[in-house]
Amino acid sequence: MNKIFAISSVVIKELYRRKDFYVLFILTALITLATWVMNFFHDDNIVRFIKEICLALIWISSLIIAITTAARQIPAERESRTIFPLLAKPISRWQVLLGKFFGCWLASGFALLVFYIFFALVSASREHSLSVPAYFEAFWLHWQMLGIVVAMTLLGSVSLSTPPANMTMVFIVTLGILSMGGFLHLVSERMSEPSASIVTAIYFIIPHLELFNISELIIHDWPIAPWLDVLALTGYGLLYSAFFLLAGCLVFRRKALN
Amino acid sequence: MTAVLRTENLRVEYKSRELKQQTKVALKGLNLTVQQGEVFGYLGPNGAGKTTTMNVLLGYVNATSGAAYLFDVNTREPIARQRIGYLPELTYYYKFLTAEELLRFYARIFEIPSAETEKRIDQLLKLVELDHARKRPIRTYSKGMQQRAGLAQALINNPDLLLLDEPTSGLDPLGRMKVREIIQRLKNEGKTVFFSSHELGEVETICDRVAIMYQGELKVEGRVTDLVKEFQCNLEQVFLKVVGYQPEPV
Numbered sequence: 001m002n003k004i005f006a007i008s009s010v011v012i013k014e015l016y017r018r019k020d021f022y023v024l025f026i027l028t029a030l031i032t033l034a035t036w037v038m039n040f041f042h043d044d045n046i047v048r049f050i051k052e053i054c055l056a057l058i059w060i061s062s063l064i065i066a067i068t069t070a071a072r073q074i075p076a077e078r079e080s081r082t083i084f085p086l087l088a089k090p091i092s093r094w095q096v097l098l099g100k101f102f103g104c105w106l107a108s109g110f111a112l113l114v115f116y117i118f119f120a121l122v123s124a125s126r127e128h129s130l131s132v133p134a135y136f137e138a139f140w141l142h143w144q145m146l147g148i149v150v151a152m153t154l155l156g157s158v159s160l161s162t163p164p165a166n167m168t169m170v171f172i173v174t175l176g177i178l179s180m181g182g183f184l185h186l187v188s189e190r191m192s193e194p195s196a197s198i199v200t201a202i203y204f205i206i207p208h209l210e211l212f213n214i215s216e217l218i219i220h221d222w223p224i225a226p227w228l229d230v231l232a233l234t235g236y237g238l239l240y241s242a243f244f245l246l247a248g249c250l251v252f253r254r255k256a257l258n
Numbered sequence: 259m260t261a262v263l264r265t266e267n268l269r270v271e272y273k274s275r276e277l278k279q280q281t282k283v284a285l286k287g288l289n290l291t292v293q294q295g296e297v298f299g300y301l302g303p304n305g306a307g308k309t310t311t312m313n314v315l316l317g318y319v320n321a322t323s324g325a326a327y328l329f330d331v332n333t334r335e336p337i338a339r340q341r342i343g344y345l346p347e348l349t350y351y352y353k354f355l356t357a358e359e360l361l362r363f364y365a366r367i368f369e370i371p372s373a374e375t376e377k378r379i380d381q382l383l384k385l386v387e388l389d390h391a392r393k394r395p396i397r398t399y400s401k402g403m404q405q406r407a408g409l410a411q412a413l414i415n416n417p418d419l420l421l422l423d424e425p426t427s428g429l430d431p432l433g434r435m436k437v438r439e440i441i442q443r444l445k446n447e448g449k450t451v452f453f454s455s456h457e458l459g460e461v462e463t464i465c466d467r468v469a470i471m472y473q474g475e476l477k478v479e480g481r482v483t484d485l486v487k488e489f490q491c492n493l494e495q496v497f498l499k500v501v502g503y504q505p506e507p508v
Contacts, residue, residue, distance in 0.1 A: 082351060
């Protein structure tokens with residue numbers, strides 16, 4: 001594990017020494033503050049609407065950080081040829097990939113935590129109340145979802161030819177699942193065969209990322225989700241992450257580097 | 259003596275993705291043995307198979323047939339690289355890290371205990387004269403400094419075998435001298451050094467034995483003194499004769 005965490009620590013160092021995260025954080029923070037300041041009338045509906053906008057911003061920012069960080073890991077190592085001195089050490093390719101995964105996941109988790117803390121503090125300052133368990137659940141599940149996205153992006157980075165192609169593909173797939181993943185089986189009911197079977201099969205195969213989005217609970221101040229459900233979703237997320245990582249390792253193992 | 263590096267009928271073919279393109283044979287059944295404590299020069303013109311051999315030894319490329327061993331462990335196993343240090347021809351390091359962070363990172367890959375790591379970092383940065391710049395990001399280093407940082411990372415695990423790919427290319431005369439001194443010091447410590455180079459004068463000075471490759475085949479292998487005696491000329495001329503170079507009449 002020491003070797004894997006050594007790789008992860010370099011990924012994390014790279015993220016905080018680059019400007020991407022700071023730019024995104026400042027942008028998100030400015031928009032969040034601006035929308036809250038605009039709420040002069042303290043109308044409940046407007047508060048909900050503003051919360052929804054801020055959470056959507058956090059989702060978009062976190063996806064940008066996770067996907068762009070993960071997509072450039074292996075291609076950048078190959079392009080700058082740092083992969084060669086690295087693999088000349090007693091480390092296998094699966095350890096490199098796993099290290100990259102943990103690095104990206106932890107780094108995007110840290111960025112996510114900063115976003116959520118900022119959002120929680122801003123909303124608490126206006127609403128004079130804060131449900132810490134609700135924010136924790138929202139953050140936790142969001143982070144598990146990022147794990148799947150990071151693993152999926154790493155699989156793409158060892159399979160597809162260029163990082164932009166990979167990023168575009170993962171963005172489309174992720175946004176597609178988030179917006180339509182939960183309705184695919186309903187759509188299939190209105191289709192004829194064989195399309196209906198294909199869409200149903202897709203519904204059962206894809207990771208349902210939309211399940212990890214419990215923003216509504218925060219927006220409407222609803223009671224928190226049962227912890228057992230959160231635990232089950234965590235297991236579900238880890239299972240999909242492991243599947244994508246395994247596929248990534250199999251592809252990367254056979255990949256010619258020179 | 260113990261064989262530190264060994265290849266047995268090593269054959270490497272590169273399959274072309276282009277239709278109608280033939281498979282390129284980079285190594286044609288290479289048999290090579292490097293003994294403990296030797297400084298071994300691996301020579302050949304471009305395309306002779308030197309880099310492919312290095313790639314197999316470092317696990318980047320798998321042999322089509324035959325095998326390569328480091329300390330009797332097949333190079334397909336990552337653990338075969340536990341006791342080696344590798345210095346690539348050009349510097350390929352994480353430029354956002356400082357020299358000491360880079361060394362600490364590689365030390366963790368070798369699972370060297372922290373206290374020992376810090377001791378070695380101090381020693382190595384002094385050895386390669388980068389102590390003053392240890393906290394600066396590598397991207398701010400000159401080419402020579404980057405190459406010296408590379409040398410330090412190759413030595414972080416106190417390797418028994420050092421693989422050097424054109425170690426002095428791109429270095430100024432002082433840098434070259436420094437690398438030569440380090441190779442000599444390692445030899446005195448009983449370490450094995452395997453290096454590829456185009457600098458034949460340098461090879462003649464440093465190496466105990468050499469191998470000359472040409473078109474994927476091992477053409478000549480032997481002690482430098484023996485080859486010079488046998489061909490009755492210096493190593494550069496031996497090399498030219500082996501690769502069949504015919505100077506054009508002026």
